Amino acid sequence: MILVFGQSGQVATELQRLQPDALFLGRAQADLSDPDACAAAIRAHAPRVVINAAAYTAVDRAEEEDALATTINGDAPAAMARACAALGIPLVHISTDYVFDGSGEVPFAPDHPTEPLGAYGRSKLKGEQGVRAAGGTYAILRTSWVFSAHGNNFVKTMLRLGAERDSLTVVADQIGGPTPARAIGQACLTIAQHLQTAPEASGTYHLSGAPDTSWAGFARAIMAEAGLHCEIADIPTLAYPTPARRPLNSRMDCSSLSVFGLDRPSWREGLEDVLRDLKGNS
Template sequence: MRLLVFGSTGQVARELKRACPQEWETHFLSREEADLSDPEACASAVCDVQPDVVINAAAYTAVDRAEEEEQLATLINGAAPASIAKACADLGIPLLHVSTDYVFDGSGETAFSPDHDTAPLGAYGRSKLAGEKAIAQAGGNWLVLRTSWVFSAHGNNFVKTMLRLGKERESLGVVDDQVGGPTSAASIAAALLTCAKSMVAGKTGGIYHFAGTPDVSWAGFAEAIMDRAGLDCRVDKITTADYPTPARRPANSRLDCSAIERDFGISRPDWRNDLDAVLMELNL
C-alpha cells in the first residue's frame, strides 16, 4: 500500500506516522514539500507519487485569526482540497479528508448527523465547508471525516493548555455552555486508516462523523484533565459571554457517529482513556 499524506507535523499526521503498518510505503508531505496555499502544487504531488490512497491531514486551523484571514483560510481549506480531490478523481485514487464540527451552527442539544444542514458561524467553518463541497463536486471515491476538539501530546491543543495553566494557577475559568466530544488525534488516525483500507478495497466513502465519548463541556473536560494529571487547579465554570473571542464557537458540537460504526465498524472512543494515554506520554 502506498499512502500519501498531506501534513507531517500536525497532530493527526504525527499519529498517522505512528499507526501506519511498517510494510506500507508512506509519503508525508511537509509544508515545504506541498504548500496548501499553492493548490496546483498539491495536485502535482498526487500525480508525482501515484499513491493508492490519499489522506489530507493538513489545514488552516487558527479559528480566531481566520476572521481576518478568510481568503487565506479558504485557499488552504477550500481550494487546495479541491485540487487534491480532482487529481485523485482523475487517477481513481480514494481521498480521505479531515473536517470539523464548525460547519454547523451549534444550535440545539441534539447530535448533528452527517446529512444535517450546515451553517457555519465564522470564517474557519466556512472555509472548511468550502473544502467539503469541492471534494464532493470533484467526484471519485472520497470520504470527509468531521471530528471535534482534537487533542494529543503534540502541538497546540486544549489539553496541553490546561496542563500548562493548571501548573501556574490556583483556579481557572473555563466555558461550561459549549458541549462536544473530545477526540484524540491517535483515535482519528486509527479511524482514517481503517476507512482507507476499506476504500482501497472498493468501499464507497461519503461524509462521516467521528468524535470521542461521552459528550462533555469544556469545563467538564478541564476538570477531568486536572484530576487525571493530579493538579490542584480549581475549574470555575463560566459562560461563553464571559469569554469573548473574535470567532463565535458552536454551543453544541455533539456529533452523531452512528454511520461510521454501521459502515466501517468504528465505534466512538472513550476520550478519558485516550486522555490517560496522552498524559502518560507526557510523563504526567
C-alpha cells in the first residue's frame, strides 16, 4: 500500500487519479502542523512506501507565518522520514526551486549550494535537511511552477483574467519551467517503485517542465491555447512587488532523473491536458 500525505492539493489530486488504491491522508487524518501525528500515521498503516505531497505553499503569507510554515514544511517531513527509516520504507518528498537564490542564468544542479530568499524557501530547505538526516531511503524531488486543473495556480488565474480583460501585464524576467502536477505525480510513483528495489538511488532530484520560459511567455501560451484575445505586456519583477522575493532564475538541471528513466515533461502538452480537463469539468 502507498501512503500519501495530501488529499486536495494539485499533486495529491493527480495522484488519486493515477493511483486510486493508495491511502490519502488529508488534514483531518494527519495534520502536518502536528509532526508527531504524521509519524504515528506511518507507524499505524505500515505502508510499503510514503509520498509527501502536502505542504504549506502560501509563499507570501509565510513571511508572516514563518513558524507555522517551518513546522509544516520542515518538522513534519523530518518526522515522516524518521518513521520511514525506522520501518525500512522509502519516502518520496516534494520540494521546490525556492531553496535556491535565483541568481545567474545557468540551471541549478541538485548539488548546487542552497540559499533561500524567504521564509517559504527556508522552511522547505529545513524539510530537505530533515529527510536526509533521518538516514533512510528517500528521494527529494524539487519542482517548480506547478499547474493543473485543480486548486489555485497561474494557469487558472490567467484563464480567468484573460476572459475578463483585453490586456495584462506579466513578469518577464523570472525564468523557469512550468510543471504539470500530473507529471509530478507520475514521477513520484515511478521513483517510489524504483527505491523499493534500489535504495542506493536515494538522493535529491529535479523535475521541471520544458522548455524554460518566463511567466509572460507562459501567459501568452495559455492565451493562445485557450483562444483568448488578451494581450500580454512584459514587466520586470520590480514593477510587481510582493511580500516574498521570487527567484529570477528557476531553471533546474533535471538530467539526473535518467536514473529512473524519466525526462522533463512538456509543459505545452500538460497545458493542453489541463485545458481539456477544465472544459470537461465545465
